[in-house]
Amino acid sequence: MATGTITGTAARSSVDLGVPQVDRSHERLYWVLADCWNVVRRDLLHYRRLPVLILWRLGFPMVSVLLYGFVFGSAMRVPGGGDYREFLMPGMFASTMAFGFMNTATAVVTDTARGVTDRFRSMPMSSSAVCSGRGLADLTVAVAELAILALTALAIGWRSDGGLVDTVAAFGLLLLLRFSLIWVGVWCGLVVPNEEAAGGLYAVVFPLTMISSVFVAPSLMPAWLAPVAAWNPVSSTVQATRELFGNPGAGGGTWVEQHAVLMAVVWPLVITAVFLPLAVRRFQRLSR
Amino acid sequence: MNDRGGPAVCAEGLRKRYGGTNALDGLDLHIPRGTVHGLLGPNGAGKTTAVRALATLLRFEGGRALVAGLDVARDPHGVRRRIGLAGQYAALDEGLTGRQNLELFGRLFRLGGRRARLRAAELLEHFGLADAGGKGVAEYSGGMRRRLDLAASLILAPDVLFLDEPTTGLDPRARGEVWDTVRTLVSEGTTVLLTTQYLDEADRLATRVTVIDRGRAIADDTPEGLKNRVGGDRIEVVVAEAEDLGRVAGIVARVAGPGAGPETDEEGRRVHAPVSDRVTALTEVARTLRDERIRVEDIGLRRPSLDDVFLRLTGHRAEVA
Numbered sequence: 001m002a003t004g005t006i007t008g009t010a011a012r013s014s015v016d017l018g019v020p021q022v023d024r025s026h027e028r029l030y031w032v033l034a035d036c037w038n039v040v041r042r043d044l045l046h047y048r049r050l051p052v053l054i055l056w057r058l059g060f061p062m063v064s065v066l067l068y069g070f071v072f073g074s075a076m077r078v079p080g081g082g083d084y085r086e087f088l089m090p091g092m093f094a095s096t097m098a099f100g101f102m103n104t105a106t107a108v109v110t111d112t113a114r115g116v117t118d119r120f121r122s123m124p125m126s127s128s129a130v131c132s133g134r135g136l137a138d139l140t141v142a143v144a145e146l147a148i149l150a151l152t153a154l155a156i157g158w159r160s161d162g163g164l165v166d167t168v169a170a171f172g173l174l175l176l177l178r179f180s181l182i183w184v185g186v187w188c189g190l191v192v193p194n195e196e197a198a199g200g201l202y203a204v205v206f207p208l209t210m211i212s213s214v215f216v217a218p219s220l221m222p223a224w225l226a227p228v229a230a231w232n233p234v235s236s237t238v239q240a241t242r243e244l245f246g247n248p249g250a251g252g253g254t255w256v257e258q259h260a261v262l263m264a265v266v267w268p269l270v271i272t273a274v275f276l277p278l279a280v281r282r283f284q285r286l287s288r
Numbered sequence: 289m290n291d292r293g294g295p296a297v298c299a300e301g302l303r304k305r306y307g308g309t310n311a312l313d314g315l316d317l318h319i320p321r322g323t324v325h326g327l328l329g330p331n332g333a334g335k336t337t338a339v340r341a342l343a344t345l346l347r348f349e350g351g352r353a354l355v356a357g358l359d360v361a362r363d364p365h366g367v368r369r370r371i372g373l374a375g376q377y378a379a380l381d382e383g384l385t386g387r388q389n390l391e392l393f394g395r396l397f398r399l400g401g402r403r404a405r406l407r408a409a410e411l412l413e414h415f416g417l418a419d420a421g422g423k424g425v426a427e428y429s430g431g432m433r434r435r436l437d438l439a440a441s442l443i444l445a446p447d448v449l450f451l452d453e454p455t456t457g458l459d460p461r462a463r464g465e466v467w468d469t470v471r472t473l474v475s476e477g478t479t480v481l482l483t484t485q486y487l488d489e490a491d492r493l494a495t496r497v498t499v500i501d502r503g504r505a506i507a508d509d510t511p512e513g514l515k516n517r518v519g520g521d522r523i524e525v526v527v528a529e530a531e532d533l534g535r536v537a538g539i540v541a542r543v544a545g546p547g548a549g550p551e552t553d554e555e556g557r558r559v560h561a562p563v564s565d566r567v568t569a570l571t572e573v574a575r576t577l578r579d580e581r582i583r584v585e586d587i588g589l590r591r592p593s594l595d596d597v598f599l600r601l602t603g604h605r606a607e608v609a
């Protein structure tokens with residue numbers, strides 16, 4: 001290795017360490033967007049370097065599809081009748097979006113714990129890009145996840161009986177849920193002290209996705225649990241997408257189930273309205 | 289590079305509290321351009337807090353700081369354009385290669401894609417990482433990470449470079465490499481603020497050293513000056529039998545520097561004293577001990593450590609935080 005040490009490089013270094021020119025030929029807004037894109041790009045590079053990462057992320061929903069769809073599927077009942085696997089797929093889509101929150105939280109806590117966030121903050125970049133870039137990257141990955149999951153679903157016989165507009169709207173609602181959870185993830189990632197502790201967040205997300213209409217209709221749950229499951233924001237997205245896809249199990253006896261599409265918009269907006277400012281404030285508090 | 293005159297760093301009365309602790313308790317710092325300034329202190333002295341405050345990462349509650357002529361509190365963005373920071377732990381993206389890391393930071397320094405690529409290549413080359421540039425950082429050794437981290441802090445060729453314990457945990461070779469880089473940078477006009485727990489490191493690199501304790505500067509001097517205050521090198525003898533301590537103290541006293549008698553540490557069966565002529569003192573004491581047939585477990589010369597500086601300046605041992 002010709003340059004194994006720094007010793008002896010002094011003569012060259014005036015060339016090596018010359019001042020690079022900062023590009024100042026653009027407007028402020030251009031740089032805010034460029035910074036954001038570079039943060040997104042960085043995240044996408046992770047997947048280019050290690051494409052199996054996305055398969056890891058899909059491991060849980062895929063295993064669930066197999067377990068619930070094929071192992072327990074025959075024993076599962078769908079209210080109003082219908083194929084359980086058709087019933088299950090919208091649940092899988094939505095729970096993948098919900099679990100995506102863990103990816104955000106983990107990425108944020110890793111950057112903060114390893115000092116990358118501080119490095120960003122010590123640089124003359126737009127500080128909003130740190131969070132907005134994170135969010136945009138996660139949404140992009142969510143689109144890829146949904147695409148792969150939908151193809152898998154098609155392969156095992158799932159179909160959307162809704163029209164094109166309804167089908168697109170359903171995927172839109174799924175991404176809206178993911179969008180709102182980005183801010184919960186950023187906030188959690190900034191609140192938990194380290195990467196190990198972030199793993200503990202599974203204990204929160206897991207019941208959140210289980211106590212919902214993802215696997216079983218709330219009407220089949222014990223009376224005390226049913227309303228909890230029905231009012232779970234994840235359930236609203238699940239029920240709304242079942243409705244829009246024309247899959248079995250849509251609707252239900254309660255108000256919240258009957259207004260699933262509305263609630264699938266309201267819940268994410270409420271979550272965003274609460275957690276976006278919390279996340280931003282927490283980020284600003286890093287300088288405390 | 290920068291036409292503003294005046295010091296590279298000028299901090300007055302910096303204050304920062306964490307709960308009940310004063311992490312910074314009225315810290316003053318004055319660093320002329322083109323010098324290496326050491327910030328020396330034990331664990332918990334406030335070194336990292338000081339660096340973070342000056343590097344715009346931490347809002348301080350009191351005092352004023354100018355870095356590269358700009359007010360840290362009022363114009364953090366301007367300050368960020370002129371500084372480089374390598375924190376106490378390497379701040380790198382483990383999921384990317386070394387090259388991708390430097391390119392990412394270059395792009396975020398707003399160099400644009402092409403120049404960020406060129407800059408990354410230059411820096412990898414300079415830091416002897418050209419061959420490892422395509423490897424994931426997760427596979428890097430501690431020394432390689434440090435070098436990459438240092439490279440990342442030099443992307444904009446900063447006016448002022450903050451290095452927080454840049455050599456802690458490095459082997460002697462890697463440490464020497466970091467020292468060489470710092471010297472090169474300074475010869476090109478960069479000002480370096482370097483925190484360290486090692487007097488030795490400050491001694492080799494720094495023009496001046498500020499010793500801090502509990503968030504306050506307790507001394508500001510040249511490394512020579514500091515060492516002279518503690519009396520320079522010391523001779524140290526550890527005896528096998530505690531009853532010989534008195535005789536050994538007598539022997540050591542003969543070679544000890546003027547006005548600084550030997551100190552005896554009963555528990556460690558140790559006698560030590562400052563000396564001026566190292567080699568003569570050592571041979572002298574060794575010969576006398578042999579002649580008098582005193583059984584000795586260890587004998588040697590010791591450079592003053594941070595502990596000694598501390599003891600002398602504060603009258604108390606550094607507390608382990």
Ligand SMILES: Nc1ncnc2c1ncn2[C@@H]1O[C@H](COP(=O)(O)OP(=O)(O)OP(=O)(O)O)[C@@H](O)[C@H]1O
Binds near residue numbers: 331332334
């Ligand atoms: N985020 C924080 N929250 C609470 N206390 C803190 C925080 N950061 C630092 N402190 C306290 O402030 C004091 C100074 O800490 P600092 O990290 O600046 O010391 P240091 O000189 O860098 O030590 P070390 O050599 O261990 O790196 C310590 O008492 C520490 O416990």
Ligand SMILES: [Mg+2]
Binds near residue numbers: 335336337452
């Ligand atoms: Mg520190």
